[in-house]
Amino acid sequence: MAGEVSSICSDLIRFDTTNPGSGERPAAEYVAGLLAEAGVEPVVFESARHRTSVVARIPGDSPEALLIHGHLDVVPAEPADWRIHPFSGEITGGCVWGRGAVDMKGTLSMTLALVRDWARRGVRPTRDVVLAFLADEEATGEYGARHAVRRHRELFDGCTEAISESGGYSVEVQGRRVYPIAVGERGTAWMKVTAHGVAGHGSRPAADNAVAELCHALSRLAAHRWPVRLTPGVAALVTSLEEILGERIDRDHLEREAERLGRAGTLFAAQIRNSANPTMLQAGYKVNVIPGTATAHVDGRFLPGYREEFLETIDRLLGPRITREFVNLEEAPSAPLDTPFFARLGAAVVAEDEEARPVPYVMSGGTDAKSFAGIGIRGYGFAPLRLSSDLDYFGMFHGVDERVPVEGLEFGVRVLDRLLTSPAPA
Incomplete structure (x- = not known):
């Protein structure tokens, strides 16, 4: 074997x-x-x-x-x-x-x-x-x-x-081997967003420039600071890390704490808020032609239980002149951690590594x-x-x-x- x-x-x-x-x-x-x-x-x-x-x-x-x-x-x-x-x-x-x-x-x-x-x-x-x-x-x-x-x-x-x-792999945290076991992951909202304008000659004042409108919308999206949301899975992880490290983690300043804790902080740094990153742009076909439309793709991720808040924020940031459609939309699944099966997952690791410290974990991706x-x-x-x-x-x-x-x-x-x-x- x-x-x-x-x-x-x-x-x-x-x-x-x-x-x-x-x-x-x-x-x-x-x-x-x-x-x-x-x-x-x-x-x-x-x-x-x-x-x-x-x-x-x-x-x-x-x-x-x-x-x-x-x-x-x-x-x-x-x-x-x-x-x-x-x-x-x-x-x-x-x-x-x-x-x-x-x-x-x-x-x-x-x-x-x-x-x-x-x-x-x-x-x-x-x-x-x-x-x-x-x-x-x-x-x-x-x-x-x-x-x-x-x-x-x-x-x-x-x-x-x-x-x-x-999940289930070891992460060295201040001399201790922590094994994060995933109990959930963020949802996926891949979107195509489109601005519609008025096509025209590039030398003339633009009546309604789709490229400019899209750039303004994406700038608002990229600059937005999503609020921290502590979901049950991440809350359980933070509590477990406190027990392992023997110190308090300030839940009112989790982003700062994630940076302070180094490798331990990477286990929750990307899992405490929604995110939306512009990843692709398409517009125009000639330098002296203002195109009638401009499109972009956005990789959106939302925490378990926060889909509606995420989408409402996206629509507000994009504004009324930008339309969106989903390329891929999947819910954020979560699984219970207070079950005999979750306990068995941790016990199986500890049986092979007596110094293992299993902890719950939420994945940032999917x-x-x-x-x-x-x-x-x-x-x-x-x-x-x-x-x-x-x-x-x-x-x-x-x-x-x-x-x-x-x-x-x-x-x-x-x-x-x-x-x-x-x-x-x-």
């Missing part, structure tokens, strides 16, 4: 599943083959040509099922920027290198290695386990998780909870958990890794020189094994 997890991770990275690109099919076929070799029957389906996902169910002692989902696609990588080619899957310096090592082929490899080890040992999980290896998470999930829950809902029957990326929340599955970010303090794990998401420690992968397999096979406490 120990050697296999890194080799599977390396193999998966060698499949170039860049999104947008040629699709996930070769990687999906590889995953399906590994599952079939372990005696697990995979269901392979496509939402479009080569946009391929794989789902499988492993029977357990209880029909109440746990979903473990992850995505096969990755964001683009420019080889010239990397020390080691991003699709080499090279193992060197104790790490597996390449695009997807962190996000999230390393996690997929842990699941696959564990399932294959169970087959060799004849192990049965304590509850049904549904495995989903999905397409298109790095876009909207339309060709992956959304398609799966819409067209293959029966594959997830009995699933009450799910685990996936963006995952396929949003799609599964729509069918009633409570999602947790739990992809366990023990990392060295000098490894910038946050910085490697969509960054260059992405890599994951082999020992971290092996640690994760052991944690998942404990979580899925240990009897629930009485």
Whole structure:
């Protein structure tokens, strides 16, 4: 099991599943083959040509099922920027290198290695386990998780909870190993905004310049200081950090406190307010022509429970002369932390690292958990890794020189094994 997890991770990275690109099919076929070799029957389906996902169910002692989902696609990588080619899957310096090592082929490899080890040992999980290896998470999930829950809902029957990326890894905080376990994430509101004006010659006074109107609106949006909102998940994180650090965190000045606390502060700095960042602009076709329209795209994110406040603020800042439409709108899911399952997630980590301090956490971005929340599955970010303090794990998401420690992968397999096979406490 120990050697296999890194080799599977390396193999998966060698499949170039860049999104947008040629699709996930070769990687999906590889995953399906590994599952079939372990005696697990995979269901392979496509939402479009080569946009391929794989789902499988492993029977357990209880029909109440746990979903473990992850995505096969990755964001683009420019080889010239990397020390080691991003699709080499090279193992060197104790790490597996390449695009997807962190996000999230390393996690997929842990699941696959564990399932294959169970087959060799004849192990049965304590509850049904549904495995989903999905397409298109790095876009909207339309060709992956959304398609799966819409067209293959029966594959997830009995699933009450799910685990996936963006949680369960160690963060060194003042000499202590903190393991954030995600209990929610901000909602997504990707918007196209448009200004309409009067087209005309560029040398004449503009009657109604759409480009200027759009620039003014985007300037208001970019300059807006969103108010701090302390959601239950972040409040629980702050309380946990106070206990770990042995000091009070001033909830009336959380932004300042996040900066003061350094690495500990990064766990909540981006999760205490909504955000809206202009990311794309399109206008005009000739320097001496005032265009009739100008458009921009905005990446909006809102905290759980604050969708309406977010949208009302967006409309006020854009003003009455700017229209908006959603490119992608997804709710902000949240999962309870005062449950036996959340306690079991933390206990599984502590069993492998007695110095671990599990804490609740809210993600600033988004995952396929949003799609599964729509069918009633409570999602947790739990992809366990023990990392060295000098490894910038946050910085490697969509960054260059992405890599994951082999020992971290092996640690994760052991944690998942404990979580899925240990009897629930009485």
